[in-house]
């Protein structure tokens with residue numbers, strides 16, 4: 001293996017989506033939900049062979065763009081998206097170990113490009129107040145010193161939505177100038193707040209304003225951005241950038257987009273309207289939102305954050321989970337969508353935040369069966385002259401397809417080279433189970449008080465592969481019969497055992513609501529939940545040997561949340 005340069009070896013890569021997001025409600029990347037101007041499509045339909053076979057020449061487009069921006073031709077340079085603008089500015093002005101200041105949290109690529117060069121990054125945290133996230137002006141000003149080479153300002157900031165007043169930006173520019181450092185002002189979302197600092201390039205020679213066609217123009221797939229700065233800076237930047245980094249089709253499309261600014265204005269109006277609608281609806285759902293000057297907002301879902309994110313994804317509504325940043329704990333970023341998308345989002349959120357019912361799997365969720373059913377499995381295998389450990393049983397159960405104990409036995413014995421009649425297996429298992437009174441070894445996993453408390457708020461049901469008489473016997477023993485509205489047991493599913501969702505659908509039908517949560521502990525349960533289209537939470541003990549494999553496997557089946565112990569459910573279903 002050939003190793004990369006040192007700075008790259010340590011860094012975390014940016015992981016873009018590799019799966020198709022088309023057809024889903026895309027509230028995760030701050031694209032324009034209204035698409036782009038039809039004029040763009042019209043222009044692209046008219047391309048000719050020369051547009052593809054000849055190297056690009058930008059001067060006509062630059063003229064048009066600079067007149068739209070009100071700057072000189074020599075004050076802009078095109079880039080392959082705003083991202084290349086950032087990378088190019090870094091590559092033009094910064095060397096390894098140079099210090100830069102990044103107010104955080106912000107757009108991830110600043111840190112990534114900085115790490116790629118091996119810069120010394122000083123992150124200064126935004127502050128959280130009830131109203132919104134505050135730009136840390138004082139701390140940034142105090143941090144600027146002779147060592148500082150560059151200061152990043154994202155305005156409005158992504159993901160906090162913070163708008164930074166121009167008078168404050170000027171303070172930073174001035175302090176930076178005294179220290180011979182430059183200021184990068186990323187205005188990817190400027191249209192949504194209607195304010196830009198681009199005219200400052202005529203006053204200060206140390207600022208670089210970045211804008212893009214990806215957001216308000218709705219052209220993220222094109223990859224077109226630009227830098228606005230003093231003409232001498234633009235000349236230097238031109239040395240560091242590929243001469244043809246922007247392709248002809250992007251230029252043709254963007255040129256048409258500039259002929260339809262009305263489209264952008266309409267999008268902005270819609271975004272502002274839908275932002276208000278969403279904010280109000282979230283407020284009704286008791287979800288706190290923070291004021292934003294861009295086409296997205298931050299919402300704090302508290303203890304429901306992970307569930308909401310996961311379950312919306314199952315419903316093909318994609319949000320951005322930004323909860324890793326300390327001041328955004330439990331927060332999701334929502335790109336403002338169309339009115340229709342906003343309605344769908346609200347409808348799904350209502351279901352997720354106010355479920356009407358909880359359906360429990362029984363074994364491994366409500367009841368510990370390791371010393372009852374699992375012991376009977378062990379004894380049956382031993383009867384046929386083989387051995388199986390509890391751990392192996394657990395593994396078989398989790399990996400699916402053997403939810404029924406008889407099936408598990410048949411499969412295990414078959415794998416060991418035994419072909420035994422199923423009726424014989426059943427006979428031995430049942431006899432050993434009864435003879436040893438194994439049902440007495442069961443333990444209750446969930447606190448009875450908790451169950452009683454849940455009962456006050458939710459309808460409760462059980463969906464299990466157990467025969468009815470075993471279910472009744474156990475519920476009676478633990479005095480739980482009154483707590484459940486009903487039980488779907490083995491006899492009810494007419495041979496359509498898990499992972500067939502028949503039984504779960506039956507439960508949903510009886511509950512008369514699809515606003516419910518199913519809690520299971522293995523792959524078959526997760527498949528059932530997914531097929532029945534309801535939220536599934538998995539109870540998984542972190543100590544199991546193959547935890548990480550198992551976790552990624554069940555995540556593929558769309559579990560919204562993994563909890564370690566059934567009693568932790570009190571933290572999410574309050």
Ligand SMILES: *Cc1c(COP(=O)(O)O)cnc(C)c1O
Pocket residue numbers: 030080081082083084107154157158186188211212213214215220223224225
């Ligand atoms: C989206 C975004 C960009 C640029 O995206 P491009 O698609 O590369 O133009 C730049 N900065 C911020 C803060 C963004 O959110």
